[in-house]
Amino acid sequence: MKRLPFFLLIGLLTLALVQCGPKPTATPEETTAPPPAEETEAAPTEEPTEEPTEATAELKILRVAATASVTTWDPSASFSTEALYMANIYEPLIWIRPDGTFEPALAESWEVSDDGLVWTFHLREGVKFHDGSTLNADAVVASIERTREMGTGAAWIWWMVESIEAVDDMTVRFTLSTPYPLDRVAASTYAAWIMSPNAAEKDSDWFEQANEAGTGPWMLESYTPDEEIVLTRFEDYWGGWDDDQFDKVVIRIVPEQVVQAQMLEGGEVDLALSLPVETYEKFKANPNFVVYEDDTLFNYVALLNTQKEPLNNKLVRQAIAYAIPYEDIVEVGAGGLGQQARGPVPHGLWPYSDEVGQYTYDPEKARELLAEAGYPDGGFSLVLTHAAENLSEERFAPIIRDALADLGIEVEIRPMLWSQQWEWAKGDPAEAQDIFLLLWWPTISDGYDNLSSMFHCEDEPFFNLCYYCNPEYDELIDTALELTATDPEKAQELYIQAMNILVEDSPALFLYDTRVFRPVPTYLTGYEYNPNYPFSTFFYPIRLAH
Incomplete structure (x- = not known):
């Protein structure tokens, strides 16, 4: 199938906007x-x-x-x-x-x-x-x-x-x-x-x-x-x-x-x-007031550098996934207005499915996997970057650091302007960050956007900032895209297979899908x-x- 030649061009404008936290304009105070x-x-x-x-x-x-x-x-x-x-x-x-x-x-x-x-x-x-x-x-x-x-x-x-x-x-x-x-x-x-x-x-x-x-x-x-x-x-x-x-x-x-x-x-x-x-x-x-609370199509992921030791070891990535207290991250990062993600496609966006797996907070399982990978006491350091403009990431990044510290893994949190964070990540993966916090939403209402932009093989890094490449996964999502209009049931089946491959391979921590609340006065309807x-x-x- 023809690859989407500009599908990744959600681009700096889109992500720069969303990484700016609660203010859609970068510097309104000016x-x-x-x-x-x-x-x-x-x-x-x-x-x-x-x-x-x-x-x-x-x-x-x-x-x-x-x-x-x-x-x-x-x-x-x-x-x-x-x-x-x-x-x-x-x-x-x-x-x-x-x-x-x-x-x-x-x-x-x-x-x-x-x-x-x-x-x-x-x-x-x-x-x-x-x-x-x-x-x-x-x-x-x-x-x-x-x-x-x-x-x-x-x-x-x-x-x-x-x-x-x-x-x-x-x-x-x-x-x-x-x-x-x-x-x-x-x-x-x-x-x-x-x-x-x-x-x-x-x-x-x-x-x-x-x-x-x-x-x-x-x-x-x-x-x-x-x-x-x-x-x-x-x-x-x-x-x-x-x-x-x-x-x-x-x-x-x-x-x-x-x-x-x-x-x-x-x-x-x-x-x-x-x-x-x-x-x-x-x-x-x-x-x-009547307070409306709704799912959004925004979700947070932590992209893991799959090309750099020790995160090039799937067992280490899985261990980290088990070490994360997801409920705490939702509570601190979103004030409780969110839910733990099931892969990179948020709840409410096609082809989300409850059949996609999900890691739970299990520190003992994390220690077992680290030991199996050859790191029984941790003993390594990671650099985590996040957009300095994003207040939610600033709030929950320390939770990731503290959770991994319990496994003997030292995490340096490095806030950066979004443009600088992204520019560094697009360079040589061997010299890049270990963990990249990212808030994502699709340009059109199709989860292929999420699945392709962040995880499809790339010759040069753009938004696949975990540097993950799995031809089987690529084939599944590309075929599913072609079938969406004519055979959506088959397309969903293929997407679920692909998303479960992602969960198994753990190229990212799938943190949470956000929710929004809006109080509406009782004198309004509609x-x-x-x-x-x-x-x-x-x-x-x-x-x-x-």
Whole structure:
């Protein structure tokens, strides 16, 4: 099978973002004042923080605090936290539900050929773009071809597409170079947004002036960088509107989680999208809030250097896996909001399975394995690196150090800027770190991303920073990928075999899958977290409960 030529290019942008801990922007505290409003607003508008006038008093405004700054307004280039806004302004062909199944968006139905090479999407009639133009097959082709031709952001997710054609006014056909689950690509949170054909002809500069032309329920009314985004309802939205839905959404950019919590408690905002884990119990005990707790597609692994003594010995790696107190790591690293991982595919992401094995905390078993490997008293040292920006890793790294110290293994914890940590790891494995802490999430909702990026054989290290290479494993996951669209049961069977090979070979410690909590005031209804769109909250379904 053709290897994914750009599948590993989740890249520095993605991982640098996630390694930055609770703040999606690297240095929000450095922004002392926003640029002048006249240079940044999409259109003249009243300051949303003013007292409502008689004319606007009846408007229903959803007030939100978020950390999500905007790196670009171009839907083809978006690959960062502006996904919060993209998912409310634009729509893809299909959505992926929280349970991993699919539902129509701009395409009402779709089918795939028996060989998995041809995907056909039938579009929804009567859909308007915000600029007044009408959705048709040419608009879909223009949108995706623009993204592919630009080649920025996550455009590589369309790598398997050989051609896109408008079969008729409302039908689009994709022909692929290899069988592939294109539904997961078409539902991606990046690089899959459909824009007006007029906008598809524009360059990025037009979008960066805070212009947009989506089909989503919300239009961009105004934008003040690193301060505020105002969305207003698109009256011609194909989904329609009810009286209890909001007229506007005002999102304030608040980098500090503690401040967001204070704003939510004080009634300054209706939703706060990034809160300190320490506030979980307080909100749960507050009768004015319903606290939602959900799985995410983020998980922590500790990649072990399989090319360097003594970790090139599988028994040593297994011993270390038995030495880890996983429950303590979840408690300290995530404040209890997580669960021990079963391999590198987190709970809730295809092809996760409870049939994948899992190590338990068993120090005696660890000592037995070390003795069998020729290290009865430990007696060796390891260097553990983690991203200095990642507060969770900073908290749980000492637990790993202390657990291995009980076996006579000395661990030096070396915090590094993510870019430096990654650069060192991509060098000669013989000179690299021994343990590399990593927080990972997939670009599209398919665990092949995790399984391939971190563990598929590589000629030169990129994200396989355990330097693991097992041809049998590679063959299993590559074959499973080809079967996902046409024979998912067989694909899952092969994936389970592959993941259990990983557990047996122990090229990494599979630490924990994260969970997220969000308190929602009781006067709101319709909120739902979708792990497949981790940076997005969908405002359209949220309504007043009373």
